[in-house]
Structure formats: structure tokens, C-alpha cells
Amino acid sequence: MTTINYINTPEKLTAVCALIREASWLALDTEFLREKTYYPKFCLLQIATPDWVACIDPIALPDLGELFAAIYNPNIIKVFHSCRQDLEIFFQVTGKLPTPIFDTQVAAPLLGFQDNPGYAMLVSSFLNINLSKAHTRADWSKRPLTEAQIEYAADDVIYLCQIYQIIIKKLAELGRADWLKQDFAELSNPDIYHIDPAKAWLKIKGKNKLTGKQLSIIQAVTEWREKTAQREDRPKSWLLKDELLFDIAKLQPENISDLAAVRGINERVLHRYGKELCEIITAAKNQPPIPLHEQGRPTKKTQQQEAILDILTALVRIRAEENSLNPSILASRKDLEALLFNDDNDDADGCPLLHGWRYTMAGKELVGLLKGELVLGIQADKLAIMAAHN
Template structure:
């Protein structure tokens, strides 16, 4: 298949016309972000059955017409593990293309493990081992070699084939529409907004802090995010999460206190030490933003653990009936979320709700009863 390499604006109209004729297109991006905060968009690959194109965003200053064509809501956008790709689209346009089909999300409904890698799907569906020669390519360097362009194009060429095969198999199983809710969740702008005020929510371990410590973590996290954005540096280059937690616990308010902390980046401490101490001193006097209830640790009793065991048994049965890995249907943590009434539990949405969530919720609410025989578990509507 001839690869269209699009690096001049006058080539875009013909490509946009090609896109407009398709019911779906496969998309992938190449970008760099190892040394910067914002991803640098270096290449866009687009394919449909019969054609493939690689667009050079470093050579074309106005991609508006291309985005208009891609964002056409009558065209399904097929990607694999699409979050970072969609982040780039959102940062460039302020919108998210829809509808989306993510092959990584769809694969478990065909018996794959959760979050399978792209190479695994290519090997399983097409019996092809991906070439890894350009895995660490600097995609911002120009000119790109023919091998690099072919490597990039192969991703969407294979993605087209995988998508077609996936749809056929999902349709045979009656599962083609099961993922509509999962894909719709990808359109939430909050997934891609980089809000400094909420940066602390991403830090694991925050729920173990006291009120004053949490206030410090919130202040330091917001500062780190704003600084990383303004300097266009990875946030962990300033201070990693575990160091912010350590600072929140130890609460240094002088440079001498700061210097005593083990493993602190000396260069960052010298550069930002004064502002860190000022932030910590101020945050010690400020009430923290409250944790949501679901972020507070819940002490489970033996009875809670036993209930989750029962729910797990039902999950295993329903998963086996549908030829799924039970972990894909519900993890133990998700069953715990269901037990404690968390509204965003995956079992309360989409295909998982239809397959098991409704039934499990009914058991917890006394609408169903569970009985045993030597061979099976029987679930029946409760009788008043």
C-alpha cells in the first residue's frame, strides 16, 4: 500500500475528501513528552481500508481543515489505548473527536486480558510480530526516513484489520453495542484537562494524611503543576509524588529543615526551597479541601469480606457463562465499591451492569436470594 506523506498544506484538501468518504478511520499519533510537560505532536497516522496517510504537523501550521474532517460525528474514530492521543486532540482543539472505538477496551469482550498491548493484538489477530526498531525514535527530528514512515503507517494499517475482525466477532456474540457506555466516558473533558487545583487528586497515599498534612500536599501539588506547566517540564522533574508526600508529613518551614530531608533533589531544593517553605508555612494554617467519602479508607469487617466473597462467586459464574475472564467483569476492588454504594462503580454502568451488576445490586438490596446445590449456585427473585 502506498503511503501518502502529507507535509504541505495544499495536500490537505484531497486527504480531507478521502476521510469524508469513510464510515470509520483508524488513527494514531507519534509524540514526545519525556522531557517536557505538554506532549509535542510530531506525526498523525490515518488509515481506512485501501489507503493510509502520515501527516506532518511540524510542517503544516494550520491543521484546522483536517481536524474538521476527522471530527465529523458520522465517522467512527478507531484507536488503541486512546487516552494520550485524545489528550493531544483536546489540547489542540479544545474538543474531543467522537464517536470513538478503542480496541484496547473492546478486546476483553473477546477473551483477552484487561488492557492488552497493541503488539499482543497484532500477534493474536494477524499473526504478525511488530517491528520494534523505531520504538525509541525521536519523532521530532526531520527528515523522517522511509523506514520510520513505514513503521508509523503500519500501526494504523494493522489497526484497520484488527477493527474489522473485532467487529465481526463482537457482532456474532451480540456484544457490538455493549461498549457504547465505555466509549462515551472517553468524551469527558475532565479526563484531559490539566487543572493545577485538582493535581493533588492524582497522588496515591493522600487519604492517609492528617488534615494539616493534606492541606500542605494540596498546596504543593498545585504549585508543582503550575510550575511544570509554565516551565514546560515533567512534574516529576521538579519533585516526584513520594517527595511531596514526605514534605507534607515532615513540614519543613526553613531551608535548614528542608536540607535535612533524605533523597530530596538538591538542585530543585536550592532553586525552589524558599517558595516551598513559604507554601508549607501558609498551608499549615489553612483547612484542607475535603476528601470525598470514597477516598477515605473504609475499615472492612469480616462480614464485609464474606459478602464480597459471595459476590465474587456470582461474578465467576456469569463470566464463565459468557466466556470472559472474571477480572474483566469485576475486580474485588470493584465489588467493594458496589458494596459501599459508590455510584461510579463500573458494575453499575454499561454491559457490566446488564451482565452482572443489576443482579449483584439486587442481592445486596434483598431483591434476590441465593441458594446452593452440589453443582451450582442458584439466584432467584426474593419472595415476600
């Protein structure tokens, strides 16, 4: 059984940093809480290599500068599973992101798994181990941590080490070891983890059903909610739930009495922010909304557009079969629609087919089809992609 090093003193931290600096790669995971806060509360950092495993206590160690300096060494690969929340903590603590990284959730579909497979699925598939769920809802901020909690947390990186080694071996055997470099590089883009309150409305589902004053109001109120949640470090839903944003946008309350009549409004929010919210709503009604990005995509496609999508789907199926992938992993119908209705097919925003391994495998040819540079034809009783003859 692997000995778990619990790191809760500066001396132990210095010792584990020496081990980190000798590693070529590290498996990492975090435990955190954010039920009562806007920002995640960093509670534990697990690190492992094939030779050792450590659970580092950031609550007991307020100064982690030496640790992050060691981890951020660009010669050390940082291995995660579903890294975004972990990297959000790294970015919050240090103001920057580590490179290079490897994410097993991103890599696994290249080996035939579904898109975004869960960690338990990979552990079961690769190692034939069923993960315990005993401490899934544990309060990781409470001290002391039990021995069972520490073992539970350590297991995640112990198994991650094993999974990583299997995945990179299989990727190399398939000649796909370099396919994910761009995908992983994009995960270390600070823009992903820097939340701009002015753009928070873009994540609100159903916003495309609003127009004019309603859209302007939901944009303004969502920005206010994000700023207030950040400033006070409290969950956004504690201020206004998403459904309340829509009710406010539709009812357009002009004063505190009108706002109080909105079903579900929190009394604390009403008394503390009511006047401010009414002023924001009134101002928003008198200014044009930020245009929706979805405007370029028609709500109902023509028969010609459906036919083009069918042709693009055929190319996807060809390339997926050649590479032993499920076509839905390579591109969904929604992805193809994003490509078709993109005003500039060289702009990767919002379309996974325009970057990373998907672009290499099919995206470049799909763009060629849409530009008329390539055609889909039949050769030797098989579909084939050929250069267009003008």
C-alpha cells in the first residue's frame, strides 16, 4: 500500500517540493467548497507520481509560494481529470496558470470513450476498480481530516497516475500523442478563468428569447449580480436565481413596490439592494441591448441548408470511421451548424471543429467543402473527398 504523506508544516512542504522538482510529470487533484461562496475555498491539494503521493493542507499552510513555484516548472507535465475547476483554484491563488497540462477527460475520447467521460468511468474501464462515493459530500474545510478522508482524496491521484500512463501509451500506439497539444494549451488560457461581469449574461440560457428592453435589462442585472457576488464572495443564486432574472426582465419593475411583487425575490436582497436594482433596471430600459451572437443562425433551416449539413455529416462519418471514433465525438449536428452559420470559417470561437485535433481530422476539410475548394464524391464504391476542379 502506498504511504500517503500528509503535508501540514513548512518543513514537510519543503521536503515534498524537492520531490516535485525531480518529477517529469505530476498527477494533481483538489478538494474545495463553494456552496456558500462565489470563489472556491481551497481545502486540499493531492499530488502523486508512481513513486509517492502527498496530500497538502492549504488551510494549515497559508504560504504556498514554494509549492506553486515547483509545480509551475514548465518542464513538468501537470496531469488532471476535468481540470477546469482545479485550474480555477490555481488561477485564484497565484494569478496565473501552469503549463503544460494533460487532461485525461479530454484525451479519453480519442481512445473511443464518450465525450467528457467521468473519472469513475475511466477508473472502472482501465483499472477495473469501482470508486467509493463515501466522502463525495464531505466538508473538506473541517479539521482534522479523518484518515478515511485522506485515503479517499489520495486515491484520486493514485489512480490518475495509472490512468495517465495507460492513456499516453495507447495514444502513442495510435499515433495520436500530439493531437491534443492545442486543446491542452487552450485550457491554460487565463481568459477562461477570468470572469468579466459585463459578459456574464452570455452564459444565461434562454436569453435568445428576449429582445429590446427585456434583453437590455437582463444584461444589466446579470452584470450587477456578478459584480456583487464577486465583491461579497457569495453564490450568485443567493442574490438572484436565473429564473428571477427573466421575471425581472419581463415585468420591468420601476420601484421597490414593483420589485417586491416579483415572486421569489429575497427579502434581504430587496431591502439591501432594492433601490440600486430599480435604478439599474430603469437605466437599462433606456439603452439598446448588446446584440445577441445567435442572430446569425436562423431558427428554421432551409432544405438547402439541411442538405449541406447532411454532406458535412457524411465527411465526419468517413473520418470518424477511419480513426475508429464515434462520429458524435468528432462532431455533433450542433457543431456542424455552428460551422455552417459562422460568418468567417477561419474564426474558431464557438466551434470545436476549428481548433485542436478535430480541426486536423475533419475541420479543415469541412471548411474546404464550405468554401468550394473540396467536393464529396464516389470512388471505387466509397465516398471520397476530392479537390474541386474549377
